[in-house]
Amino acid sequence: MVGSTPSASRHERHEHAERHPDVNRRLGHRPQQFSRFDGRTAAAFLMPGPDFGANMPPTNPLLNNLLSPAVLAFALGLGARLVKGDLSLPKDAFGLIAAYLLFAIGLKGGIELAHAPAGAVAWPAVVTLLLGCLTPVTAYLILRKFCRLGTADAAGVAAHYGSVSAVTFIAAQSFVAAQGLPSEGFMPTLVTILETPGISIALAIGLMASGGSRQLPAALSEVFTSRGLLLLVGGLVIGFVTGEKNWSDVALFYDTKGAIFRGSLCLFLLHMGALAGERLKDLRNVGLRLLAFAVVVPILHGALGVWLGHLAGLSVGGAAVLGAMAASASYIAAPPAVRLTLPEANPTFSLTCSLGVTFPFNIIAGIPIYFAMAKQLG
Secondary structure (H helix, E strand, C coil), rough: CCCCCCCCCCHHHHHHHHHHHHHHHHHCCCHHHHHHHHHHHHHHCCCCCCCCCCCCCCCCCCHHHHHCCHHHHHHHHHHHHHHHCCCCCCHHHHHHHHHHHHHHHHHHHHHHHHCCCCCHHHHHHHHHHHHHHHHHHHHHHHHHHHCCHHHHHHHHHHHHHHCCCCHHHHHHHHHHHHHCCCCCCCCCHHHHHHHHHHHHHHHHHHHHHHHCCCHHHHHHHHHHHHHHHHHHHHHHHHHHHHHHHHHHHHHHHCCCCCHHHHHHHHHHHHHHHHHHHHHHHHHHHHHHHHHHHHHHHHHHHHHHHHHHHHHCCCCCHHHHHHHHHHHHCCCCCCCCCHHHHHHCCCCCHHHHHHHHHHHHHHHHHHHHHHHHHHHHHH
């Protein structure tokens, strides 16, 4: 038989299989395996479809974060400082990039806020305000009881940890978007809600504990009129009223998911890495208890923020970003307010912990931890 002859060509075996399907079935042959391998079949084989990789094991968010350009840029700036190099940006360039990032976040947040139902924003806003009241109190108590800091120093550090780091917020938003679970568009509104209560409550605690009332109004004015808060709130208002048509004219430049924004974030974190590297030399002056505080308390605050965000109805990405906000420590808005109200507070404690320890920890490992917490809550 032709189909069983070893010397028969593949074409002959294929023709025999088509002429004698009954023989083919008895012999167990499958003619389709000899079908012609045309160009379309090759394209389908070489170009995976949309379901390709659906059953593959998920990637590691922590590893993805460590290998992201933004985190690697931060590590480059930090490493350069450790070998006595300097990759910090010129002051004017750094200020311009910082202003761009904050204004872009506010503008995009305002666009999204205009489309968000009031009910979707209400509960997240309530829990964010609650976080702003709780985090400075817990930080102050731990600093007093565990770290054994004095009243002014504890209140000064608590003011930093009760507020929010805008850079950590930006990094968290970029991270969850890269994981395919972006946060709600109105998250910049929550930043403005969280910014002020934490600072003011911590400073009020410090003043009451020291029996004074000096400079609190001036300190609060400093917070409300800080450049970062004005850019964020101003961008929110402009985005809220501008409308989709006008937004489309500038979306390419200000879209927080675009290449311009992400590239600017890399340069910004390169500079922040250099600043954090400058603070590493002060670690020996703050003590092991304060170093432990700068890592453990952000995790506790972050877990609280994720849990409250979940209860408030935020998405996985939104709850993770709220956790990162609660875990962060301000090193831009808080220092001048503390300096005005509590001049006796030692800035080495607050800046070394917030910028030298907590900020790098959150950028490198904290944000993926809060994201994993949010995924567990679902």
